[in-house]
Amino acid sequence: MTTTPETSVRPAGAWPAASFLLLPAIDLKDGRCVRLRQGDLSQATAYGDDPVAVALRWQAEGAQALHVVDLDGAAAGEPRHLQVLRRMTSALSIPVQFGGGLRTPEAVADALAAGAARAVVGTAAILSPALLAGLLRDHPGRVVVALDARDGRVATHAWQGDSGLDLEEAARTLLGLGLREVLYTDISRDGMLTGADLAGTLRLARLGLRVLASGGVARLDEVRCFAGLSRQGVAGAVVGKALYDGALQLPDALRAVQEEAGSGLTRRIVPCLDVKDGRVVKGVRFTALRDAGDPAEMAAAYDRAGADELVFYDISASAEGRRTTVEVVARAAAEAFIPLTVGGGIADLEDIRRLLRAGADKVSVNTQAVLHPDLVARGAERFGSQCIVVGVDTRRVYEGQRWTGRWEVVTHGGRRPTGRDLLEWVAEAERLGAGELVVNSIDADGTENGYDLELNRTVADRVSIPVVASGGAGTPEDFYRVLTEGGADAALAASLFHFGRLTVAGLKEYLAERGVPVRPVAAPPTPAAAPHRPEMPAPERPEEGEA
Amino acid sequence: MLAIVDYGMGNLHSVAKALRRLGFDSLITDDPEQVLRAGAVILPGVGAYADAMAALRSRGLDGALRQTVASGRPFLGICLGLQLLFDYSEENGGVEGLGILPGRVRRLPEGSGLKVPHMGWNRLDLTRPTALLHGLPPEPYVYFVHSYYVDPAEAAVIAATSPYGLPFAAAVSRGHCHGLQFHPEKSSDTGLRILSNFARLAAGGEERTA
Numbered sequence: 003m004t005t006t007p008e009t010s011v012r013p014a015g016a017w018p019a020a021s022f023l024l025l026p027a028i029d030l031k032d033g034r035c036v037r038l039r040q041g042d043l044s045q046a047t048a049y050g051d052d053p054v055a056v057a058l059r060w061q062a063e064g065a066q067a068l069h070v071v072d073l074d075g076a077a078a079g080e081p082r083h084l085q086v087l088r089r090m091t092s093a094l095s096i097p098v099q100f101g102g103g104l105r106t107p108e109a110v111a112d113a114l115a116a117g118a119a120r121a122v123v124g125t126a127a128i129l130s131p132a133l134l135a136g137l138l139r140d141h142p143g144r145v146v147v148a149l150d151a152r153d154g155r156v157a158t159h160a161w162q163g164d165s166g167l168d169l170e171e172a173a174r175t176l177l178g179l180g181l182r183e184v185l186y187t188d189i190s191r192d193g194m195l196t197g198a199d200l201a202g203t204l205r206l207a208r209l210g211l212r213v214l215a216s217g218g219v220a221r222l223d224e225v226r227c228f229a230g231l232s233r234q235g236v237a238g239a240v241v242g243k244a245l246y247d248g249a250l251q252l253p254d255a256l257r258a259v260q261e262e263a264g265s266g267l268t269r270r271i272v273p274c275l276d277v278k279d280g281r282v283v284k285g286v287r288f289t290a291l292r293d294a295g296d297p298a299e300m301a302a303a304y305d306r307a308g309a310d311e312l313v314f315y316d317i318s319a320s321a322e323g324r325r326t327t328v329e330v331v332a333r334a335a336a337e338a339f340i341p342l343t344v345g346g347g348i349a350d351l352e353d354i355r356r357l358l359r360a361g362a363d364k365v366s367v368n369t370q371a372v373l374h375p376d377l378v379a380r381g382a383e384r385f386g387s388q389c390i391v392v393g394v395d396t397r398r399v400y401e402g403q404r405w406t407g408r409w410e411v412v413t414h415g416g417r418r419p420t421g422r423d424l425l426e427w428v429a430e431a432e433r434l435g436a437g438e439l440v441v442n443s444i445d446a447d448g449t450e451n452g453y454d455l456e457l458n459r460t461v462a463d464r465v466s467i468p469v470v471a472s473g474g475a476g477t478p479e480d481f482y483r484v485l486t487e488g489g490a491d492a493a494l495a496a497s498l499f500h501f502g503r504l505t506v507a508g509l510k511e512y513l514a515e516r517g518v519p520v521r522p523v524a525a526p527p528t529p530a531a532a533p534h535r536p537e538m539p540a541p542e543r544p545e546e547g548e549a
Numbered sequence: 550m551l552a553i554v555d556y557g558m559g560n561l562h563s564v565a566k567a568l569r570r571l572g573f574d575s576l577i578t579d580d581p582e583q584v585l586r587a588g589a590v591i592l593p594g595v596g597a598y599a600d601a602m603a604a605l606r607s608r609g610l611d612g613a614l615r616q617t618v619a620s621g622r623p624f625l626g627i628c629l630g631l632q633l634l635f636d637y638s639e640e641n642g643g644v645e646g647l648g649i650l651p652g653r654v655r656r657l658p659e660g661s662g663l664k665v666p667h668m669g670w671n672r673l674d675l676t677r678p679t680a681l682l683h684g685l686p687p688e689p690y691v692y693f694v695h696s697y698y699v700d701p702a703e704a705a706v707i708a709a710t711s712p713y714g715l716p717f718a719a720a721v722s723r724g725h726c727h728g729l730q731f732h733p734e735k736s737s738d739t740g741l742r743i744l745s746n747f748a749r750l751a752a753g754g755e756e757r758t759a
Contacts, residue, residue: 261663266672266712268690305737310670336566341692341735361563363694363735386596388666388694437666466664491669521670521690524738 017097017119017143018066022229022263023238024255025069025099025214026060026245028053030083032074037243057090057098060245063252067119068098069185069216069240075103076124084116091117101148101185110137114144122185124148125158128172135179146214147176148185151202157189173206183212183237191218198239200227200517207235216240223486225255227517229262268519269485270310270492271506272470273499275300278317280326297330301338304499308506308523309340313366313440313494316346328360335361345393345440354381358389366440368393369413372420372427375434382435391470392436396424396457397444409457416444425464432465439469440494446474453484453493462489470494478504478512485518551575551751552587554614556604558629559595567734567741573748581613589751590617594629595694598654599641601629611647618649623725623751625681628695631721631728635699650723651702657695663714666696671711671719673731673739679708679722681746689739691719691731698730725750
C-alpha cells in the first residue's frame with residue numbers, strides 16, 4: 003500500500019441516493035479491522051488485518067457505501083485513525099461514513115477532509131446541541147448522529163456512559179435542530195446476532211427521522227424486513243459481525259435489498275372456506291350475515307374485511323355436490339372482488355374450465371396432480387400457469403424418534419402416504435407449469451402451534467413460484483414468522499378467522515407494525531364482516547373432496 | 550352500452566360482474582359490428598400475446614378496436630388487453646400488437662431475485678391526475694398477475710406505475726384510451742372505483758384532466 007499524501011485525497015464521493023443502503027461496517031482498533039461483541043473493547047475479535055483490503059472486498063462484493071468506526075477514537079474522545087481513513091477513501095470508489103471520537107468541529111472537519119463523505123457524531127451532538135447546530139450549518143447533508151441506546155435510554159462515551167436522556171426525547175431534540183438522519187443502535191444487541199431493534203428503529207422513523215438501523219443485524223430475512231421499510235423512513239442497515247462470520251453473505255443481502263426496496267408487492271392473507279354441497283361447513287360464526295352458510299355472502303364479508311384472496315375448498319362427496327359448487331363460485335364472483343381459488347375434487351381439464359368460467363381465478367389441484375401430473379401440464383398450457391395452483395399435503399419422515407430431514411407427499415386429504423419426496427415433487431410441479439404452491443403441513447395442521455417454518459423455508463428456497471403456507475396458524479406471530487423466516491409469500495388459515503379469534507384487519511396491523519409489507523385494510527371492517535367471539539375452536543382437517 | 554370484447558382469452562365474466570355490481574350493464578360480444586356500435590369498449594384478457602392477436606384478427610376485431618379508439622369512444626384494456634394496445638411484444642419470440650399506442654411489451658426482469666410472474670397486490674403510484682384513477686385511497690393497492698409489462702415510447706401516457714424491481718407502467722391514459730396492467734375486477738374497492746370511473750366516462754362524462 004502506498005502512502006497517500008493528504009493533498010491527493012479526492013473530494014468525497016456523493017452519498018448514494020438509494021432509498022435503502024446496506025452498509026458493511028469496518029471497526030478500527032490499533033489500525034486493524036475488528037468486531038466487538040456488545041461494545042466491549044476487551045472482547046474485540048480481529049477479522050482482517052488490513053482495513054483497506056477489507057473495504058475493497060466489500061466494494062468488490064457490491065457495497066454502495068461503507069460505515070467505518072474508529073474504536074480507539076471513540077474511547078479516546080478524538081479520532082485516532084484518520085490516516086487509515088485517508089488510505090481507505092483514496093483506494094475506494096464508494097463513499098464512506100466515519101465516526102468514533104468526533105466530538106469537536108475540528109475533528110469533524112478533519113474526518114471530512116480525510117475523505118469521509120459523512121461524519122457520524124455521537125456523544126458530542128447529544129451533549130451539546132449548539133455544537134450539532136454548528137456542524138449541520140457548516141456541513142449540510144454530511145452529518146449523521148449516532149443514537150446508541152440501552153433500555154430506551156441514550157448511551158454515550160463509547161457506550162460506557164449513560165446520558166440520562168430518554169431516546170425519543172433525544173431524537174425530538176435532534177429533529178428540532180434540523181438533523182435528518184440518525185444511526186440507531188440498541189447496544190444490548192450489537193454483535194450478538196440476535197437481530198437489530200426493529201421496533202425502536204420504527205419508533206424513531208415515525209418521529210420523522212431517516213434511520214440507519216444497526217446493532218445485531220444478522221439474518222437475510224431481517225435485512226429484507228428493514229429494506230421493505232424504506233418508505234417508512236428506514237434509510238438503511240449497518241451489518242457487521244454477520245458478514246465477518248459468514249452468517250450473511252453480502253451479495254445475498256444486497257440482492258434481498260434490491261428485491262425488497264424495489265418492490266411494493268405485499269404478503270397475502272388468505273382465508274380458506276370449506277364448501278360442501280354448496281354450503282360453508284364447519285366453524286363459520288360470523289354475525290350479521292343473512293346466511294352464514296352461504297359461501298358467496300362469506301366471500302363478500304371477507305373482501306370487506308381486507309382478505310387478499312380467498313380459497314374455496316370443495317369437500318363435496320358427490321358429483322351433484324360439486325356441480326352446486328360451480329354455481330356457488332359464480333355467485334361468489336358476483337359478490338366478492340378479490341381473487342378466488344377453488345380446490346378439491348378437480349380431476350380433469352373440463353372441471354378446471356367450468357370453474358374458471360364460473361369466476362374462479364385459480365384452481366388448486368392436489369391428489370389428482372400427484373396421480374396425474376399431466377393435469378398440471380395441460381392445465382397450465384391451456385389456461386396459463388397463473389391459474390394453476392398445486393396444493394400439496396406433506397408430513398415429516400421419521401426414523402423411530404428421529405426426523406430424517408425429509409418430508410413426504412401425502413394424498414387424499416392427508417390420509418394416504420405416497421413415499422414421494424416433497425422437494426422432488428414441488429420442483430416437478432413447478433416444471434410442469436404450476437403457478438403457485440400451497441404447502442400444507444399435516445404435522446402442524448390443527449395444532450395451532452405455528453406453521454412448519456423449516457418446511458416453508460425449504461420449499462421457498464427450492465422453487466421460484468409463490469409459496470402459500472398452510473397448516474398450524476394459531477397466533478399473529480405464527481403468520482409473522484412464516485412470512486419472514488419461513489419465506490412464504492402468503493399465509494392461509496381457516497377456523498382462526500372464521501371463529502373470529504383473529505380479524506384480518508387486526509392481523510395486518512400486527513404484521514405492518516413489524517415491518518411485513520401487507521395491503522392496508524382500507525376502511526374499518528363493516529359490522530357485517532366483524533365476527534363474534536368463538537365458543538370453541540374446531541381445528542379439524544379438511545379433506546380433499548374425492549368421491 | 551358497454552361492450553366487453555370476447556375473443557376467447559380469459560375471464561370476461563368477472564369484469565361484467567363487477568360492472569353489474571356497480572349498476573352498469575354490459576354486453577359480452579365477439580362481433581366487430583357490436584363493438585363498433587358500443588358507446589365504450591373494454592378489452593380484458595389473460596393468456597399468450599400471439600394467441601390473443603390471432604384470435605382478434607380471425608374475428609375481425611383488430612380493426613374494430615383501432616376504429617373504436619380512433620373515434621374517441623372510451624376504451625379500456627385490462628392486463629393483456631393493455632399490452633395488445635402497443636406496437637410489439639417480446640412474448641412468443643416477438644409479436645406485433647394493435648399499434649394503437651407506441652411502445653413495446655417486455656418481460657419482467659428475472660435474476661433480480663423477484664419472482665416472475667408478478668402475482669399479488671402491489672402499490673399504485675399515480676404519476677399524474679387522470680379521470681380514470683380519480684378518487685382512490687391515498688396509498689392504493691391493486692391485484693396483478695403478469696410476466697410482461699408495457700414500456701411506452703411516450704412516457705407521457707403513463708398514468709401510474711408500480712414498483713417491482715423497476716417502476717413499470719401500471720396504468721396508461723391517452724385521451725379516452727386507457728389501459729391497466731392490473732385487474733380492477735379483482736382489486737376490491739379500489740378496483741371497483743376505477744371501473745366505476747370508466748363506466749361513468751363511458752356514460753357520457755368528459756375526461757377531466759387528460
